[in-house]
Amino acid sequence: MSKARPVRRRVLPAFALLGLPEIARAQTFPQRPVRLVTPVPAGVGAEATLRLFADGLSRRLGQPVPVENRPGGDGVVAAMAFLGLNDDHKILASFAGPFTVNPFTIPNLPYRPEQFAALSTVAIDHIAIAAAPTLPITDLAQMVDTAGREALAWASSPGGIAIAFAGFLAGQGIALTRVQYRAVPEMLNDLSEGRLQIAVMPLATALPQARAGRLKLLAVTNATRSPAAPDLATAAEQGFRDYVFEGFVGVFADARQSASVREALEDAARAAVADAAFAERVRAAGQLPFAGGAGDLAARIAAQRALVEAGLRHLPPGG
Numbered sequence: 001m002s003k004a005r006p007v008r009r010r011v012l013p014a015f016a017l018l019g020l021p022e023i024a025r026a027q028t029f030p031q032r033p034v035r036l037v038t039p040v041p042a043g044v045g046a047e048a049t050l051r052l053f054a055d056g057l058s059r060r061l062g063q064p065v066p067v068e069n070r071p072g073g074d075g076v077v078a079a080m081a082f083l084g085l086n087d088d089h090k091i092l093a094s095f096a097g098p099f100t101v102n103p104f105t106i107p108n109l110p111y112r113p114e115q116f117a118a119l120s121t122v123a124i125d126h127i128a129i130a131a132a133p134t135l136p137i138t139d140l141a142q143m144v145d146t147a148g149r150e151a152l153a154w155a156s157s158p159g160g161i162a163i164a165f166a167g168f169l170a171g172q173g174i175a176l177t178r179v180q181y182r183a184v185p186e187m188l189n190d191l192s193e194g195r196l197q198i199a200v201m202p203l204a205t206a207l208p209q210a211r212a213g214r215l216k217l218l219a220v221t222n223a224t225r226s227p228a229a230p231d232l233a234t235a236a237e238q239g240f241r242d243y244v245f246e247g248f249v250g251v252f253a254d255a256r257q258s259a260s261v262r263e264a265l266e267d268a269a270r271a272a273v274a275d276a277a278f279a280e281r282v283r284a285a286g287q288l289p290f291a292g293g294a295g296d297l298a299a300r301i302a303a304q305r306a307l308v309e310a311g312l313r314h315l316p317p318g319g
Contacts, residue, residue, distance in 0.1 A: 034265075
């Protein structure tokens, strides 16, 4: 009588689960920690929002959500690290630049925007224009006047922020020298020491620096003032009505992740953003929480991409 052969169990790679029925995957996700990859550097103000978001996401998914900071390369480093994770337990939290700016400004971009799937908007960024503390100006009009008489250098956080500011400068008929940094903390250090005169960045990044006296806030570029800095006027209020630009942070899936996994991540993300405690802390940091969902994020990406394409002619050579 022959003996029955023992059944050998084989562990399948995460993306091999793509062959399973949708209902089976939906019932088993998540089974382990969900890694949150972001191009936002550790230690800057905007990162605090992402860590709060990760905590809320963890509570709703019932699994840890560790944050992996992969700054550099205008978001390329984080995008490639995210795509390189052969696992469906992952989510990318990013500003828009990797999807709206990089396709136009980086030759031979190593990824395609279609490799990502929009999940939800998380926060709307108020964008701040800041000056070195030693520069004797207090508003945007004074910056324009000074730039007409003195040589000033400027820099910005990654993304469409730079293109919008370059368009503003062109509209005013002034030329500032653009300096590009590998990391935002380097830009902040040079600004505080006066080696850089003007910088444009999310208010969430600028606000802690302003409170510490390391920079001066001149304006925000959004249509409305920020609740976190109600005395800081918009560019439009200061007489520059055509300069309106807002940033945003969203979360993305790998397009190879199943529809059921993407739906689970979107639902958890929107619930985390809608949490009252999260919303209160994010507003205080200089951002506006907004759980817009996949459709809203995709629409914002498309709109900013069109703005970027139209404004590229204003960006100095070299991007």
